[in-house]
Amino acid sequence: MNASQRIANVASIAGVDPSGGAGILADVKAISANGAYACAVVAALTAQNTVGVDGIFPVPPDFVRMQIDTLWQDVRIDAVKIGMVGQAPVITVVAERLAHWRPPHLVLDPVMIAKSGHGLLERAAVGALIESLLPLATMITPNLPEAGVLLEGRAPDNPKEMARCAERLREKMAHAGERWVYLKGGHLPGGDAIDLLHDGDRMIELSAPRVDTKNTHGTGCTLSAALAALLPQSPDVPAAARRAKDYLSRAIASADRLEVGRGHGPVHHFHAWWGTGA
Numbered sequence: 001m002n003a004s005q006r007i008a009n010v011a012s013i014a015g016v017d018p019s020g021g022a023g024i025l026a027d028v029k030a031i032s033a034n035g036a037y038a039c040a041v042v043a044a045l046t047a048q049n050t051v052g053v054d055g056i057f058p059v060p061p062d063f064v065r066m067q068i069d070t071l072w073q074d075v076r077i078d079a080v081k082i083g084m085v086g087q088a089p090v091i092t093v094v095a096e097r098l099a100h101w102r103p104p105h106l107v108l109d110p111v112m113i114a115k116s117g118h119g120l121l122e123r124a125a126v127g128a129l130i131e132s133l134l135p136l137a138t139m140i141t142p143n144l145p146e147a148g149v150l151l152e153g154r155a156p157d158n159p160k161e162m163a164r165c166a167e168r169l170r171e172k173m174a175h176a177g178e179r180w181v182y183l184k185g186g187h188l189p190g191g192d193a194i195d196l197l198h199d200g201d202r203m204i205e206l207s208a209p210r211v212d213t214k215n216t217h218g219t220g221c222t223l224s225a226a227l228a229a230l231l232p233q234s235p236d237v238p239a240a241a242r243r244a245k246d247y248l249s250r251a252i253a254s255a256d257r258l259e260v261g262r263g264h265g266p267v268h269h270f271h272a273w274w275g276t277g278a
Contacts, residue, residue, distance in 0.1 A: 007035070007036060007037055008035075008036040008037065008078040008079060008229065008232035008233060009036070009037045009039060009075055009076055009077050009078050010031045010036045010037065010038055010039065010077070010078060010079045010080070010081065010225075010228050010229050010232075011038075011039040011040065011041060011071065011075075011077050011079075011080045011081070011103075012024050012027035012028065012031065012038065012039070012040045012041070012080075012081045012082075012083065012225060012228075013040075013041040013043055013064075013068070013080060013081070013082045013083070013085065013094055014027060014040070014041075014042075014043055014044075014081070014082065014083030014084050014085070014111070014221070015042070015043055015044035015045065015046055015056075015083065015084035015085075015086065015111075016042055016044070016045050016046060017046055017048055017218070018046070018047070018048065018049070019048060019049045019050055019217075019260065019261060019266070020260070020266060021050065021217035021218040021260065021261075021264075021265065021266030021267075022217055022218030022220075022221045022266075023046070023083060023084060023218070023221060024040045024042060024083075026218040026221045026222050026225065026266065026269065027040065027081055027083065027221055027222075027224075027225035028040060028225075029222075029269035029270065030221070030222045030223075030225035030226045030229065030247075030269055031081075031225050031226070031228065031229040033226075033247070033269050033270055033272070033273075034226050034229035034230055034233075034243075034244075034247060035229065035230075035233060036078075036079075036228075036229035036230075036232070036233070038229075039071055039075060039077065041064065041067040041068055041071060042059055042064075042067065043058075043059055043064055043083075043084065043085045043086060043090050043094065044056060044057065044058050044059055044084055044085070044086040044087075044090070045057040045058075045059065046084075049261055049263070050217055050260060050261025050262060050263035050264050050265050050266075051261065051262060051263035052263070056086065058086050058087050058090060059090065061089040061090050061092070061093040062093075064090055064093050064094065065093045065096075065097055068093075068094070068097040068098075068101070069097060072097075072101045077101070077103050078103070078104060078105065078232040079103060079104065079105035079106070079107070079228040079229070079231050079232050080098065080103045080105065080106045080107065080228060081107045081109065081224050081225045081227070081228035082094065082106070082107070082108045082109065082133060082137075083109050083111050083221055083224065083225075084111040085111075085125075085129070085133075086125065087125050088124055088125040088127075088128035091125055091128040091129055091132055091133060092128060092132055094132075094133065095132035095133050095136060096132075098136055099136060104138075104232065105138050105139070105228060105231040105232060106136055106137050106138050106139070107137070107138070107139045107140075107141060107224050107225075107227050107228045107231070108133055108134065108136075108137035108139070108140045108141070108224075109140075109141045109142075109220055109221065109223075109224035110129060110140065110141075110142050110146050110149075110150060111146075111220065111221070112126075112145075112146050112149060126149060126150075130150060130172070134150075134172055134173060135173065135174045136174075137173065137179070138177070138178060138179060138180065138231075139179070139180040139181070139182055139227060139231075139237070140169065140173065140180075140181055140182070141182045141184065141220065141223060141224045141227065142169070142181075142183060142184065143183075143184040143186060143187060143220060144156050144157075144162065144165075144183070144184070144185065144186075144187040144188070145187065147165050147169060147183060148165075150169060150172070151165065151168055151169065151172075155187065156188075157188070158188070159185075159188070159194070162183060162185055162188070162196060163196060163198075163203060165183060166181045166183045166196045166198040166203065167198065167200075167203075169181045169183065169198075170198050170199065170200045171200075175200075178199065178237065179199065179200070180197060180198065180199050180237050180241075181196070181197070181198045181199075182195060182196075182197050182223075182227065182241060183195060183196045183197075183198070184220065184223070186210075186219070190210070191209065191210055192207045192208065192209055192210060193207070193208050193209075193210045193249075194206070194207045195207075195245060197237070197238060197241050199237070202238075204238055204241070206241060206242060206245045208245060208246070208249040209249075211249070211252045211253050211255075213252060213253075213255050213256055214263075214264055214265070215252075215255035215256060215258070215260075215264060215265035215266065215267065216252060216255070216264060216267065217263075217264040217265055217266050217267070218266050218267060219248060219252065219267060222248055222251060222267055222269065223244055223245070223248045226243075226244040226247050226248060227240060227241065227244045230243050230244055248267070250271055250272070251267035251268050251269055251271055252267050253271075254267075254268035254271035255267045255268050257271075257274075
């Protein structure tokens, strides 16, 4: 089977959300729904549900290293999504091993805060993420509050500031090769959810109608995992981004068909396959 026909293998390096709405479980669903084979490296364990996060248990860095090396020694990995990595020592190991293995596509979702407001990245680890992982990423997918942290300032609160923020984030990334910022604008008011895709030259607007639902747990994880799945399958990055945005929009629009928890429920990753619902 030639490269254009083969199914992409995509690895998620992230934490485990037992409720299945975010983290590795959400990534596996999104990767699978978008036509790729999902693998995973567990970087952290959490005790959480749709209401909040009760505890975080980091995986020892040496065992994260072992997971990565054991996987890559056997499986061709076509793209990687990095989500919750939690602590600086884990970030250092992940960066070290990915610099060694050099996956073709590396999507970094700088997960910092859960939908419930609980912190998922230690403050001391933000610097390690910027210094170690940002230069390796071929795409980063921050939301506006995360972008503010990465730029050591406040989050953008209007479209003009959002565009300037995308430019400044792109300047922080490595300049060799194709590098993209996918800046999520869901925190801005308005009838449409507008994201920006920027490569240092083009500024592409991706828009979809905003859906009125509380069930948006794991939207960032889902989008970044979908991007990682679609990048190896698409003719270019903008095409992959449009498909990922459309997939997430439909997953949010179908979220109320699920009945998971009392808080912020998950999006419907398999909306296209699980019947029409009531």
